[in-house]
Amino acid sequence: MDKDLRLKLAVQKSGRLTDHSLDILSRCGLKISRGKDQLIAVGENLPLDILFVRDDDIPDLVQEDVCDLGLVGLNVLEERRLEMAARGQQAQFQILRSLDFGRCRLSLAVPEGFDWQGLQSLRGKRIATTYPAVLARYLAEHSLQAEIVTLSGAVEIAPRLGRADLICDLVSSGSTLVANRLREVETILQSQVVLIRTPVKLSEFKEQWITRLLLRIDGVEQVKESKYIMLHAPRSALPRIRELLPGSEFPTIIPLEGSPDKVAVHAVCRENVFWETLESLKGAGASALLVLPVEKMLS
Numbered sequence: 001m002d003k004d005l006r007l008k009l010a011v012q013k014s015g016r017l018t019d020h021s022l023d024i025l026s027r028c029g030l031k032i033s034r035g036k037d038q039l040i041a042v043g044e045n046l047p048l049d050i051l052f053v054r055d056d057d058i059p060d061l062v063q064e065d066v067c068d069l070g071l072v073g074l075n076v077l078e079e080r081r082l083e084m085a086a087r088g089q090q091a092q093f094q095i096l097r098s099l100d101f102g103r104c105r106l107s108l109a110v111p112e113g114f115d116w117q118g119l120q121s122l123r124g125k126r127i128a129t130t131y132p133a134v135l136a137r138y139l140a141e142h143s144l145q146a147e148i149v150t151l152s153g154a155v156e157i158a159p160r161l162g163r164a165d166l167i168c169d170l171v172s173s174g175s176t177l178v179a180n181r182l183r184e185v186e187t188i189l190q191s192q193v194v195l196i197r198t199p200v201k202l203s204e205f206k207e208q209w210i211t212r213l214l215l216r217i218d219g220v221e222q223v224k225e226s227k228y229i230m231l232h233a234p235r236s237a238l239p240r241i242r243e244l245l246p247g248s249e250f251p252t253i254i255p256l257e258g259s260p261d262k263v264a265v266h267a268v269c270r271e272n273v274f275w276e277t278l279e280s281l282k283g284a285g286a287s288a289l290l291v292l293p294v295e296k297m298l299s
C-alpha cells in the first residue's frame, strides 16, 4: 500500500481511551476489520488505518511521522512536551482538535493519616508519579522543594510500600483512589483527549482526507448532546415554549390541519433535553411531546 494514499492513526491499544476513540471514528463513518490482538486495523471504506499502541508512545509516533494522526490524552502529550523541553528540544506534534472524552485530572493524593495543610505540606516529601515532568513544573511554579519518585506504573500502592509519602496520579472516576484509601487534595492538570498530527507535510490526497475527517469530527461533536424535539402547542403558548426549549434558536412552526389555534413545533436543541424540561413544556400547554436523538449534522 502506498504511504501517500492511506492515513495512519494511532489509538491506545487497551485502556480508558480505546472504546471512545473507536466510537468516534465509527461515527465519522469508518468501518474497520480488526482481529483480536491485531496491531493494525485496516479501514474498509476510508483510506484510514488504525495502529493500536501504548498511549505513552503516541506522541513520538506522530512526531516522528510513523503515524500521521493520533488520539491521545493531553496528560501524556504535556508530559512528553515538558520532558523534551527539559532536554532543549521542541515538541513537533500539532493539536488539531480537543475532543469531548477521556476527561480526567492529574492530582495529588495523600494516604490516610497524612496531615495535609495545603501545598506547604509537600515540602521535603517524596511524591510517586508517572508524570515527573508535569509534576516538576508544578513544584517549580509554586517554589516547592520535594522529591519526585518516578515510577512506570502502580503508583497508587507506592505509599503502602513505603516508597513515597504521597502520589501524583490520574483520577478519572476516583475509584482507584478509594480502593487504595487515598484522598485527592489538589489538581495540577486537567486533561481530555486531543487529535494530533505530524508536523510533516503530507500528500495532497492525505491532507484532503484530514480536512474531511475534521469536518466529520466537528459534526459528531455537535450532535452529541443535540436532540430533535417535536410537540403540539396552542399558538398563545408559543412565546413561553420558545423560552423553555434548551439551546434552540429558530424552531419550525407548522399549522395543524383542522385546529386553527394549535401548531406543531419542531426544533433542534443543542443541549440535552431532561424530563424536567418536558414537564415544564407540558405545564406551559404543550402536548404530544417527542424527543429524538440527532445522528448527523452538517452546517
Ligand code: PRP
Binding pocket: 015, 016, 055, 153, 169, 170, 171, 172, 173, 174, 175, 176, 177
Ligand atoms: C489511570 C491512573 C489510575 C486510573 C484512575 O491509568 O493511573 O490507575 O487511571 O482511574 P479511576 O479514577 O477511574 O479509578 P490509565 O487509564 O491512564 O492507564 P495507564 O496509566 O496505564 O496508561
Ligand code: ZN
Binding pocket: 054, 055, 056
Ligand atoms: Zn499510559
